[in-house]
Amino acid sequence: MYAIVRSGGRQHKVAVGDIVEVDRIPTGKVGDTVELSTLLLVDGETVTSDPWVLAGVKVQAELVDHHKGAKIDILRYKNKTGYRRRQGHRQHYTSLKITGIPSAAK
Known part of the structure; x- marks a missing residue:
């Protein structure tokens, strides 16, 4: 059994026991339980994609860790003008461990 969930504007394929990296959840602390909305x-x-049925199905996940991603340079x-700019970025992520996927009620 697996589900497609939405978090931070992205979609992730998850199953029970998976650890997923999503955009940082600022309100959560390590050990908290989070609910993710299900798309499929x-x-x-059996494949369930009806939004009315999936409105009541929330995937349960436990917040494992907050960390930064790899550095992006x-x-x-611009050629012949002496213009050079260097900037770095490290995205903040949250690791979630999927603890439960309820079945869709029919």
Whole structure:
């Protein structure tokens, strides 16, 4: 059984026991339980994609860790003008461990 969930403007395929990296959840603390909205639910041969049915299905996840991603270097350069700019960025992430996916009620 797996589900497609939405978090931070992205979609993730999750199953029970998976650890997923999502955009930082600022209100959560390590050990808290979070609920993720479900877009698609696959249970064997049964595929549920009806938004009315999935409105009540929330995937349970435990907040494991807050961390930063890899460094991204942004370089700007214009030829023959002496213009060079260097900028770095590290995205903040939250690790979630999926603890439960409820089945869709029919």
